[in-house]
Amino acid sequence: MRIIGRLAVAMAAVSLGVCLAQQSSTGPRTLELAPAQPLPFRFEMGAYGSQLDRGLGTWRGNEAQLWIRSSSRFIPMVGFDNHTRPEGTQNNYSFFSYMNWNKSFYTVQGFSVAPQRNPRAVFFPRTRFDVKANWKVPPARRLVLGAGYTRFDLGGPVQGQIFNVGAQYYYGKLVVDGNLFINRNQPGDLVSGSGSLTALYGREWNYWVGVTAGGGRELYRYIGLGPVDVRRSSYTINTFYRKWLSRHFGVVFSFDYQNRMDAYRRVGVASKLFFEF
Numbered sequence: 001m002r003i004i005g006r007l008a009v010a011m012a013a014v015s016l017g018v019c020l021a022q023q024s025s026t027g028p029r030t031l032e033l034a035p036a037q038p039l040p041f042r043f044e045m046g047a048y049g050s051q052l053d054r055g056l057g058t059w060r061g062n063e064a065q066l067w068i069r070s071s072s073r074f075i076p077m078v079g080f081d082n083h084t085r086p087e088g089t090q091n092n093y094s095f096f097s098y099m100n101w102n103k104s105f106y107t108v109q110g111f112s113v114a115p116q117r118n119p120r121a122v123f124f125p126r127t128r129f130d131v132k133a134n135w136k137v138p139p140a141r142r143l144v145l146g147a148g149y150t151r152f153d154l155g156g157p158v159q160g161q162i163f164n165v166g167a168q169y170y171y172g173k174l175v176v177d178g179n180l181f182i183n184r185n186q187p188g189d190l191v192s193g194s195g196s197l198t199a200l201y202g203r204e205w206n207y208w209v210g211v212t213a214g215g216g217r218e219l220y221r222y223i224g225l226g227p228v229d230v231r232r233s234s235y236t237i238n239t240f241y242r243k244w245l246s247r248h249f250g251v252v253f254s255f256d257y258q259n260r261m262d263a264y265r266r267v268g269v270a271s272k273l274f275f276e277f
Helices: 003-007 010-021
Strands: 041-052 058-068 073-086 088-102 105-113 128-136 144-157 156-170 174-186 190-203 207-223 227-246 249-260 264-276
Touching: 041 249, 058 264, 174 207
Parallel strands: none
Antiparallel strands: 041 058, 041 264, 058 073, 073 088, 088 105, 105 128, 128 144, 144 156, 156 174, 174 190, 190 207, 207 227, 227 249, 249 264
């Protein structure tokens, strides 16, 4: 059940991805200094790694995403993540999209599948579904309010739901995003909470720099020789820098630190290349 803490901020990450993608003519008026339309495709590929204390070793992986932005109304993304830990390797295949219904309302939705070939290497949900509705508050539409829902299944009796409310605010080159999550895990119908706050500064086709801080409680039931309810607090800090080196090419660097109380501390780095065409 280590994945639960990461799932708690998954919809926030998707929402911020929409933040960055919406610098087209459909985006907030405060960010219209960028070119009118993005190029139809963005392909990203990269690698990441983390070092854990308490003898837990190294985590590493490779990932890739393809965004199709030929339509300003419907923008899909297909992704792949190959994640390895000392216990083994698992692949995750994902599809996300956002849909602009009108100038004030859009939705984000997605689905992912992660085959479970090794019972010791379960790092992603076997299946996961996400949806989030967002409303740009008129007249300026600088404030965006959102509400989302996630359902995940890790196999057997282990599954759950995440309910999310959040808000984004645009002010010139600054974007601030906050989210609150209620996590409901089975077996046991155990309920816990978490939250995240992100600040971004920059402009599409130039650079973005950002920091995210998140934390909360993990509460789930571990089935071993007998059922045990696990209660643990954690917090994570992530920073990233995205830079366009030309109109068609750029780089992304990120650093993150996670402290899962009474379990481990993790330090991670990642780098990606992206191509727009």
